[in-house]
Amino acid sequence: MKYKSQQVAYWFFALCMLLFALQIVYGFIMGFARIGMDGLHDWIPFNTARAVHTNLLVVWLLTGFMGAAYYIIPEEAQRELVSVKLAYVQLISLAVVGVAAITGYHFNIWEGRKFLEIPRELDYLVVINVLLFLGIILATLFKGKRQTTTALVMTMGLVFAALLYLPGMIWFDSQVTDSFFRWWVVHLWVEGVWELIMGGILAFLLIKLTGVDREVIEKWLYVIVGLTFLSGILGTGHHYYYIGVNKIWLIVGGVFSALEPLAFLAMALFAVYMYRKGEKNHPNKIALFWTIGAAIVSFIGAGLLGFAHTLPQTNLYTHGTLVTAMHGHYAFWGAYVMIVLAIISYAMPNITGRKRHDKTNGHLAFWLSNIGMLGMVVALGVAGVVQVYLERRLSMDFMVAQEEVKIHFVVMLLCATMFATGIGIYIYEFIKYGRPTDEALTKNEEAVLVS
Amino acid sequence: MLSKSQARTFFLGGTVVTFLIFIGLTIYSMAPSNDQSNHQNITEQVIKGKHIWETNNCMGCHAILGEGGYYAPELTKVIDRKGAPMVKAILQSPIPWAPNGRKMVAYEMNDEDAEAMVEYLKWIGEIDLNGFERIVSPLAKDKIKD
Numbered sequence: 093m094k095y096k097s098q099q100v101a102y103w104f105f106a107l108c109m110l111l112f113a114l115q116i117v118y119g120f121i122m123g124f125a126r127i128g129m130d131g132l133h134d135w136i137p138f139n140t141a142r143a144v145h146t147n148l149l150v151v152w153l154l155t156g157f158m159g160a161a162y163y164i165i166p167e168e169a170q171r172e173l174v175s176v177k178l179a180y181v182q183l184i185s186l187a188v189v190g191v192a193a194i195t196g197y198h199f200n201i202w203e204g205r206k207f208l209e210i211p212r213e214l215d216y217l218v219v220i221n222v223l224l225f226l227g228i229i230l231a232t233l234f235k236g237k238r239q240t241t242t243a244l245v246m247t248m249g250l251v252f253a254a255l256l257y258l259p260g261m262i263w264f265d266s267q268v269t270d271s272f273f274r275w276w277v278v279h280l281w282v283e284g285v286w287e288l289i290m291g292g293i294l295a296f297l298l299i300k301l302t303g304v305d306r307e308v309i310e311k312w313l314y315v316i317v318g319l320t321f322l323s324g325i326l327g328t329g330h331h332y333y334y335i336g337v338n339k340i341w342l343i344v345g346g347v348f349s350a351l352e353p354l355a356f357l358a359m360a361l362f363a364v365y366m367y368r369k370g371e372k373n374h375p376n377k378i379a380l381f382w383t384i385g386a387a388i389v390s391f392i393g394a395g396l397l398g399f400a401h402t403l404p405q406t407n408l409y410t411h412g413t414l415v416t417a418m419h420g421h422y423a424f425w426g427a428y429v430m431i432v433l434a435i436i437s438y439a440m441p442n443i444t445g446r447k448r449h450d451k452t453n454g455h456l457a458f459w460l461s462n463i464g465m466l467g468m469v470v471a472l473g474v475a476g477v478v479q480v481y482l483e484r485r486l487s488m489d490f491m492v493a494q495e496e497v498k499i500h501f502v503v504m505l506l507c508a509t510m511f512a513t514g515i516g517i518y519i520y521e522f523i524k525y526g527r528p529t530d531e532a533l534t535k536n537e538e539a540v541l542v543s
Numbered sequence: 544m545l546s547k548s549q550a551r552t553f554f555l556g557g558t559v560v561t562f563l564i565f566i567g568l569t570i571y572s573m574a575p576s577n578d579q580s581n582h583q584n585i586t587e588q589v590i591k592g593k594h595i596w597e598t599n600n601c602m603g604c605h606a607i608l609g610e611g612g613y614y615a616p617e618l619t620k621v622i623d624r625k626g627a628p629m630v631k632a633i634l635q636s637p638i639p640w641a642p643n644g645r646k647m648v649a650y651e652m653n654d655e656d657a658e659a660m661v662e663y664l665k666w667i668g669e670i671d672l673n674g675f676e677r678i679v680s681p682l683a684k685d686k687i688k689d
Binding site: 122125126128130133137138139140142143197200202203204205206209241265266267268269270271272307310311312314315317318319321322325326328329332333334335336337338339340341342344348408409411412413414416417484490491492494495 | 545546547550551553554557558561562564565568569571572573577579580582585589590593596597598599600601602603604606607608609610611612613614615616617639642643644645646648663667670671672673674675678679
């Protein structure tokens with residue numbers, strides 16, 4: 093770590109760990125409800141658990157992206173953040189808004205739009221919070237000694253993410269129009285601008301961990317984010333097939349969303365190639381595992397599993413079933429969770445000055461969580477395919493079909509236990525690292541490798 | 544070999560072109576002549592129903608137009624399948640509706656709110672979904688007019 097203000101990232105990462113743990117707890121509540129063990133129904137009905145589970149994911153990933161930006165931008169711009177105090181104000185206000193929203197969900201206070209459940213009043217506070225964050229990042233970047241492609245791509249992703257939040261705040265009388273513009277936020281975030289943020293973090297990590305020349309990595313970063321937007325923007329059409337809008341989206345969405353895996357394939361090839369091309373002597377092996385893992389798993393989860401049901405002919409049957417949940421879990425895990433865990437794994441030794449980066453626990457956390465998540469995804473996939481067949485081919489009643497797929501949720505819960513154990517170990521390691529220290533500023537072994 | 548500036552041009556050019564096409568297609572889709580949702584049938588009651596749908600986060604369990612929680616039945620064609628009186632009764636029940644033991648929140652809606660929900664669901668059920676209306680709820684398929 094070169095700049096003291098990078099320490100602020102630690103507290104963002106700490107909030108990530110807390111919210112991630114909570115998200116898993118609510119995931120278990122949902123899983124048990126699906127097998128009939130819904131003893132918490134009177135206090136936490138399924139719709140509350142679901143809203144909390146998905147919104148915590150969004151909030152903690154955004155918190156992770158913000159922490160990553162506070163860590164990466166000073167190093168890329170070669171100067172301290174313009175204001176550490178304001179960064180802490182931003183963190184605290186983000187946590188307060190998040191807690192208020194989550195608490196409200198337990199008292200039937202929400203907007204009830206999938207992924208955008210946060211009430212409109214709190215939306216305005218989110219906007220102020222994000223503006224403050226962007227102000228700090230942009231001011232730091234443009235006052236800095238240099239503006240690198242990595243920093244610019246990442247910042248562009250963060251600015252677009254903020255702008256795209258706005259269409260989700262408009263009220264529409266029609267459910268169709270509402271749904272149409274809700275996807276401007278949700279799809280263009282996760283299959284568009286978030287990939288810029290992911291690409292930026294990935295490029296930063298590859299530069300640091302492999303020692304490959306920045307110019308080479310950043311050139312391919314442009315190609316990857318170019319492919320992302322080229323396919324992802326018009327790929328939004330795969331959400332418009334069957335919601336009551338024009339048939340033109342069947343063609344446009346079908347063609348462009350079928351191209352979406354290309355960006356993820358490029359990202360996976362890029363990461364593996366850079367690793368093979370680069371130095372192999374960076375001591376932080378755990379960060380390397382998470383980095384390369386993110387690139388590969390995102391290709392499988394977001395790319396291949398997305399492709400599996402993105403064509404209109406398939407989606408006609410899978411739209412609105414557990415098949416979507418299967419894809420969603422592995423896509424978010426690979427593309428965004430793993431990259432945030434990668435930057436945390438990379439930054440922690442540098443922020444705290446404690447080199448705990450090749451402990452058995454770290455490897456255990458990686459493999460247990462990855463195998464557990466894979467098992468969960470397979471269980472969800474099987475449940476989804478069975479649901480499609482029984483409900484949509486054999487005209488079986490929804491609840492009768494649900495009874496038939498119950499067993500797959502037992503399997504999912506078992507795999508989720510393995511996954512949670514892995515994440516538990518990751519959080520334990522995070523805690524063991526301790527707080528940021530100023531002596532970390534003087535330890536800079538990496539400079540030798542990268543220079 | 545591709546240079547960095549060519550790669551940047553590919554990124555910026557591709558983004559601008561696809562975004563402009565996307566905006567064009569959005570305008571085309573939203574044109575009244577391309578409406579498939581019977582927009583003119585959106586009454587005050589339908590709007591109220593949508594508001595109730597959202598403020599109770601019904602989408603957290605149910606799905607509509609194929610979007611939602613997958614924990615409770617798809618409701619796009621629920622009026623066809625169950626009939627308006629049954630739907631009203633479930634919404635007004637003081638005891639949680641629990642088919643096969645899976646509980647719904649007991650909303651105990653008043654007559655006015657339950658009626659608005661029925662009108663909203665009726666409007667949803669009439670939307671042209673590019674063929675999905677025949678798949679999403681096969682039990683209602685026989686009742687869909689050609």
